[in-house]
Amino acid sequence: MFITLLKRELMLARRNxxxxxxxxFFFIMVVSLFPFAVSPEAEFLRQIAPGVIWVSALLAxxxxxxxxxxxxxxxxxxxQLLIMSSPTQVALSKVxxxxxxxxxxxxLVSPLLAGLMHLNYSxxxxxxxRGHTPIMMFSLLLGTPSLCLLGAIxxxxxxxxxxxxxxxxxxxxPLYVPILIFGSAVITASLGNSGYNAQLAILAAILLFALTxxxxxIGRALKVAVS
Amino acid sequence: xxxKQSEPSSYSSSCLEVKGLTISRNExxxxxxxxxxxTSGSITHLxxxxxxxxxxxxxxxxxxxxxxxxxxxxxxxxxSHPEANFSxxxxxxxxxxxxxxxxxxxxNLQFYTDLRGKSVxxxxxxxxxxxxxxxxxxxxxxxxxxxxxxxxxSLSRLVLESAKLWVLDEPFVNLDARxxxxxxDKMMNFAKKGGVVIFTSHQAIDxxxxxxxxxxxxxxxxxxxxxxx
Numbered sequence: 272m273f274i275t276l277l278k279r280e281l282m283l284a285r286r287n288x289x290x291x292x293x294x295x296f297f298f299i300m301v302v303s304l305f306p307f308a309v310s311p312e313a314e315f316l317r318q319i320a321p322g323v324i325w326v327s328a329l330l331a332x333x334x335x336x337x338x339x340x341x342x343x344x345x346x347x348x349x350x351q352l353l354i355m356s357s358p359t360q361v362a363l364s365k366v367x368x369x370x371x372x373x374x375x376x377x378x379l380v381s382p383l384l385a386g387l388m389h390l391n392y393s394x395x396x397x398x399x400x401r402g403h404t405p406i407m408m409f410s411l412l413l414g415t416p417s418l419c420l421l422g423a424i425x426x427x428x429x430x431x432x433x434x435x436x437x438x439x440x441x442x443x444x445p446l447y448v449p450i451l452i453f454g455s456a457v458i459t460a461s462l463g464n465s466g467y468n469a470q471l472a473i474l475a476a477i478l479l480f481a482l483t484x485x486x487x488x489i490g491r492a493l494k495v496a497v498s
Numbered sequence: 499x500x501x502k503q504s505e506p507s508s509y510s511s512s513c514l515e516v517k518g519l520t521i522s523r524n525e526x527x528x529x530x531x532x533x534x535x536x537t538s539g540s541i542t543h544l545x546x547x548x549x550x551x552x553x554x555x556x557x558x559x560x561x562x563x564x565x566x567x568x569x570x571x572x573x574x575x576x577x578s579h580p581e582a583n584f585s586x587x588x589x590x591x592x593x594x595x596x597x598x599x600x601x602x603x604x605x606n607l608q609f610y611t612d613l614r615g616k617s618v619x620x621x622x623x624x625x626x627x628x629x630x631x632x633x634x635x636x637x638x639x640x641x642x643x644x645x646x647x648x649x650x651x652s653l654s655r656l657v658l659e660s661a662k663l664w665v666l667d668e669p670f671v672n673l674d675a676r677x678x679x680x681x682x683d684k685m686m687n688f689a690k691k692g693g694v695v696i697f698t699s700h701q702a703i704d705x706x707x708x709x710x711x712x713x714x715x716x717x718x719x720x721x722x723x724x725x726x727x
Contacts, residue, residue, distance in 0.1 A: 347594030
């Protein structure tokens with residue numbers, strides 16, 4: 272049943288590929304605005320890169336949430352899904368699909384931005400043999416699923432309310448703070464050539480924690496939304 | 499998954515039992531202490547003026563709306579109990595048709611049958627579609643159809659999915675005479691095979707044999723009008 276639900280979500284995403292790709296372009300655009308707005312100086316960009324990349328990834332995830340929840344709520348499909356299968360399964364299928372079509376592409380496209388932010392150069396401007404790109408991608412790989420899971424709670428809770436886009440942001444951004452701190456700390460530590468295993472472990476712990484508990488919260492919130 | 503035909507009539511006494519049900523919406527009691535029983539093979543017409551709580555009762559039956567007190571049992575088990583298998587037995591058609599506009603008709607219908615774990619062949623879908631005269635539209639996107647055609651698509655779920663309880667909110671609205679007859683026929687056939695039908699309608703339906711009529715009245719309408727005066 273989970274596979275049926277997941278296939279449906281992915282099929283809907285494929286039919287609406289424009290809506291699905293917009294957050295990805297948003298991510299690229301926001302990051303590339305910084306060299307224009309702040310300073311194109313390599314050393315400076317390298318220093319702000321962890322924060323810029325993570326904040327942009329976080330906003331892109333928030334932006335993409337709406338598509339996966341609002342449509343089903345409005346046309347009554349959500350009611351049918353909740354009647355015919357368990358709320359937890361519905362929740363999990365939506366989160367997995369959401370991550371596959373927005374979180375994962377974000378991770379895959381991030382090396383491009385790493386180049387833009389000079390992550391692969393040493394402070395003296397020498398191209399590094401092993402840049403900081405892989406570790407940045409790994410931090411995003413561990414962090415973006417948590418962003419999807421937590422965002423889904425806020426999205427489901429706000430389905431019944433109007434003007435929910437802003438509401439979700441206000442509700443969820445505080446919860447994103449730990450992920451943001453440790454996500455960018457991984458890259459910062461890597462840039463400073465210090466150990467980053469602890470930060471990665473905490474990111475992984477947040478992900479496991481979110482993965483085991485949030486599906487129940489999301490399912491419950493979806494139930495409340497249709498009642 | 500058992501088919502409709504193999505439905506045993508052993509629980510003919512009462513399939514769906516509602517005891518002491520109280521529902522409130524927005525802090526106001528809508529239905530109070532309702533007792534209803536729906537036997538296997540019966541068609542029940544729920545009626546009452548707008549706002550009397552027909553839709554709320556249906557949504558409570560479907561488990562979408564929480565009730566304050568009372569219980570709803572399906573075959574002797576609470577509907578939320580896994581043993582009742584209620585989620586697989588229930589087919590609830592609401593006002594909104596719950597079809598995705600970006601999928602084709604066939605894809606929409608296929609999804610719902612998949613979700614019931616029932617494999618439906620292409621020809622089965624085609625048969626229903628031709629009965630409803632929408633067979634030429636199967637590959638069209640749902641959004642391209644007229645309102646009446648969209649309604650027909652939603653109705654074809656009744657035939658394709660092997661549910662045992664139909665809860666239909668205003669199924670006859672917006673239908674042409676031919677489709678109305680088709681739906682009455684399907685409802686009577688379904689009841690004959692032991693299914694349970696509960697539907698709402700503001701008009702009497704010609705040719706439909708109804709076994710039970712339930713009238714819902716606004717619980718405290720008099721008090722309300724007094725308060726308003």
